[in-house]
Amino acid sequence: MAKHKITAAPSVRRLPSYLYIVQQAYKNNQEYISGTVIAQELKLEPIQVRKDLAITGIVGRPKKGYPTGELMNAINRFLGWDTTHKTVLIGAGNLGTALAGYQEFRLHGIDIAAAFDNDPGKIGTTIHGVLVHPLDTLEKQIKRTGAKIAILTVPSEHAQEAADRIVAAGISAIWNFTNRKLSVPDHVVVQKEDLTSGFALLSVMMRFDRDE
Amino acid sequence: MAKHKITAAPSVRRLPSYLYIVQQAYKNNQEYISGTVIAQELKLEPIQVRKDLAITGIVGRPKKGYPTGELMNAINRFLGWDTTHKTVLIGAGNLGTALAGYQEFRLHGIDIAAAFDNDPGKIGTTIHGVLVHPLDTLEKQIKRTGAKIAILTVPSEHAQEAADRIVAAGISAIWNFTNRKLSVPDHVVVQKEDLTSGFALLSVMMRFDRDE
DNA sequence: TAGATTGTTAATCGATTAACAATC
DNA sequence: TAGATTGTTAATCGATTAACAATC
Numbered sequence: 001m002a003k004h005k006i007t008a009a010p011s012v013r014r015l016p017s018y019l020y021i022v023q024q025a026y027k028n029n030q031e032y033i034s035g036t037v038i039a040q041e042l043k044l045e046p047i048q049v050r051k052d053l054a055i056t057g058i059v060g061r062p063k064k065g066y067p068t069g070e071l072m073n074a075i076n077r078f079l080g081w082d083t084t085h086k087t088v089l090i091g092a093g094n095l096g097t098a099l100a101g102y103q104e105f106r107l108h109g110i111d112i113a114a115a116f117d118n119d120p121g122k123i124g125t126t127i128h129g130v131l132v133h134p135l136d137t138l139e140k141q142i143k144r145t146g147a148k149i150a151i152l153t154v155p156s157e158h159a160q161e162a163a164d165r166i167v168a169a170g171i172s173a174i175w176n177f178t179n180r181k182l183s184v185p186d187h188v189v190v191q192k193e194d195l196t197s198g199f200a201l202l203s204v205m206m207r208f209d210r211d212e
Numbered sequence: 213m214a215k216h217k218i219t220a221a222p223s224v225r226r227l228p229s230y231l232y233i234v235q236q237a238y239k240n241n242q243e244y245i246s247g248t249v250i251a252q253e254l255k256l257e258p259i260q261v262r263k264d265l266a267i268t269g270i271v272g273r274p275k276k277g278y279p280t281g282e283l284m285n286a287i288n289r290f291l292g293w294d295t296t297h298k299t300v301l302i303g304a305g306n307l308g309t310a311l312a313g314y315q316e317f318r319l320h321g322i323d324i325a326a327a328f329d330n331d332p333g334k335i336g337t338t339i340h341g342v343l344v345h346p347l348d349t350l351e352k353q354i355k356r357t358g359a360k361i362a363i364l365t366v367p368s369e370h371a372q373e374a375a376d377r378i379v380a381a382g383i384s385a386i387w388n389f390t391n392r393k394l395s396v397p398d399h400v401v402v403q404k405e406d407l408t409s410g411f412a413l414l415s416v417m418m419r420f421d422r423d424e
Numbered sequence: 425t426a427g428a429t430t431g432t433t434a435a436t437c438g439a440t441t442a443a444c445a446a447t448c
Numbered sequence: 449t450a451g452a453t454t455g456t457t458a459a460t461c462g463a464t465t466a467a468c469a470a471t472c
Contacts, residue, residue, distance in 0.1 A: 010463070012416050013409035020391065034429065042393055047465060050430065062430045062471045080415045094313060098306035099407075104391070108411065149418075173418050175411065179232065179316070181254055191414035195311075195405060197225035199320065199387065202403035203292045204224050206361075206385050222439070246453065259441060262454065274447045274454045 011052040012079075017042055018053065019075045026068040034065030081108040086147040088171070090162050091154035092117040092132045095177060099151055100128045113145035142169040149173045156180050223264040224291075229254055230265065231287045238280040246277030293320040298357050300383070302374050303365035304329040304344045307389060311363055312340045325357035354381040361385045368392050 006012060021041050025033040035049040042049075053066065056078040060066040076082045089096050092115045099105070100112055115127060118135040125132050133141055150171045154162050159178035166174070167188055176182055176192045184190055218224060233253050237245040247261040254261075265278065270286040272278040288294045301308050304327045311317070312324055327339060330347040337344050345353055353359075362383045366374050371390035378386070379400055388394055388404045396402055 006413060006417055006420065007462080009413060012412050013406070016391075016406070016408040016412050017393070036429070045465065046429090048463095051464080054431075060430055063428050064472075065429070078416075079412050080419045094306050094310035098310055101306060102407075104408065105411065108408070108415075110411075149414075173414055175414055179228075181229070189414065189417040191410050191417065193407060193410045194225070194228070195314075196228040196316065196320070198403050198405045199317065199322075200224050200228050200291050201218060201221060202361075202385055202387055202401065203320075204290070205218055205401040205403065207292045208218060219438080248453070257441070258453090260439095263440080266455075272454055275452050276448075277453070 008055055011055055014042075014044075014048075014052050015056070015075050015079060018049065019072065022066075022068055022071050022075070026072055030068055032061070032065040033068050033071070035060070037065070079108070084109045084111045085149050086111055086113045086145050087149040087151060088113060088138075088142060088145065088147045088166070089115040089130065089151045089153065090135075090138070090166060091152065092119075092122050092127055093153060096151070096153035097127045099153065099177075100130055110149070112151075113147050114141045116141070138165055139169040142166065142171060147171065149175065151175045151177070153177045220267055223267055226254075226256075226260075226264050227268070227287050227291060230261065231284065234278075234280055234283050234287070238284055242280055244273070244277040245280050245283070247272070249277070291320070296321045296323045297361050298323055298325045298359040299361040299363060300325060300350075300354060300357065300359045300378070301327040301342065301363045301365065302347075302350070302378060303367070304331075304334050304339055305365060308363070308365035309339045311365065311389075312342055322361070324363075325359050326353045328353070350377055351381040354378065354383060359383065361387065363387045363389070365389045 018038055021038050022033055035053065036046045038044075039046040039049045050060075053060075053071070056071075056074040058066055058071050058074040073082070087110050089100055089112050092100075096115065100115065112130045115130045115132045116135050116138050117123065117132050122132045123134050148171060150166045150173070152159065152162060152166075152174055156178040159176070159180040160182060163174060163176075163182045163184060167184055172188050174182065174184065174188065174190045176190050179194065179196055181192070182190055230250055233250050234245055247265065248258045250256075251258040251261045262272075265272075265283070265286075268283075268286040268290040270278055270283050285294070299322050301312055301324050304312075308327065312327065324342045327342045327344045328347050328350055329335065329344050334344045335346050360383060362378045362385070364371065364374060364378075364386055368390040371388070371392040372394060375386060375388075375394045375396060379396055384400050386394065386396065386400065386402045388402050391406065391408055393404070394402055
């Protein structure tokens with residue numbers, strides 16, 4: 001199974017923001033919402049919203065827009081957020097704890113079955129209802145829970161070592177919050193969440209706006 | 213002053229990963245590093261690395277590569293990471309605490325002068341050496357410190373309100389970790405760090421690899 | 425009905441990749 | 449010198465935007 005590049009990655013990245021708007025409309029008992037309205041809220045072009053929504057398979061109605069309930073379901077289905085996935089949290093520091101606490105992620109199917117850390121003070125405690133296990137029981141717990149997703153928030157210098165172990169234990173998707181590029185087999189997908197690159201962009205925007 | 217879209221944003225985002233590699237080479241007393249080598253480490257195309265580095269103004273030497281010391285300086289200067297910026301942290305929860313603790317950010321010029329929270333249990337304590345102030349002293353402290361950057365990690369429902377206040381107090385750059393699109397004046401730059409969109413991409417990659 | 429909105433097809437724009445001369 | 453690497457110019461690729469017919 002070859003490693004793919006996701007086509008339309010920018011579109012996929014925008015879907016959650018659409019989902020949020022649509023959910024609000026749904027809660028307000030709006031039967032339909034138009035791409036135009038979504039675009040206004042997010043300061044995007046309506047044509048971009050229509051194109052993005054098309055990849056979910058949703059069909060809208062001229063003049064009215066998209067049925068809010070159906071659209072919510074279509075986005076959730078397309079993203080795979082309509083089923084829960086057993087997940088493990090590797091590294092129970094501040095960042096890991098923050099992520100475990102995001103109720104939003106649970107709504108998107110993330111079910112954190114176990115957390116791991118090598119700090120004896122943390123082992124045996126729970127963070128947001130998740131029990132923290134010693135790192136050396138990682139293989140056993142991943143097999144026991146059948147988790148396929150790992151959230152990786154260990155210190156960067158241990159990132160590759162941790163990745164190797166969790167992949168060997170059966171993990172096939174890694175949400176990587178370290179600043180290291182991971183080497184993994186072809187069948188494993190990695191999403192690198194790179195805070196530093198975001199700050200680089202902010203830094204350049206500041207300079208640009210000042211200088212120009 | 214009009215709001216710009218950064219051209220070459222993908223290139224800017226990749227610069228920090230180059231910087232990391234180059235710093236390692238520098239520490240290993242390598243005088244030169246070639247774009248080819250950087251590309252190999254990061255699994256990119258050499259031509260992409262050369263094009264990206266060109267925006268920093270660095271000039272390499274055929275056959276040898278780029279002088280490591282000069283290249284480090286060029287990237288840091290281009291990103292504005294060679295000067296420190298007073299910064300305030302709005303929201304001292306788990307995520308804010310994690311960000312305050314990243315020594316890496318300090319090396320890139322982030323100097324967190326004050327943190328803010330409305331939890332009485334946190335006010336008066338320090339997180340990673342930063343004193344936590346009550347939220348209602350925000351205006352006073354921003355003016356006192358002269359901070360121009362804010363890291364926004366408040367609960368999403370308070371994001372816009374907090375943004376309005378910090379902008380009024382003189383902040384001109386917001387690193388936004390909430391999931392809300394902020395409305396700000398033209399002279400204020402915002403970098404939205406959207407964890408949910410990253411997870412959307414991971415989710416689709418998982419589905420794609422399975423189904424195809 | 426008239427007009428707003430969808431969805432498709434075409435055009436534009438920007439980023440990535442290729443080709444290759446210059447050069448140390 | 450020969451060969452690896454840079455930097456520039458051109459080609460390709462993919463994403464965004466524009467135009468517009470279909471339609472409820």
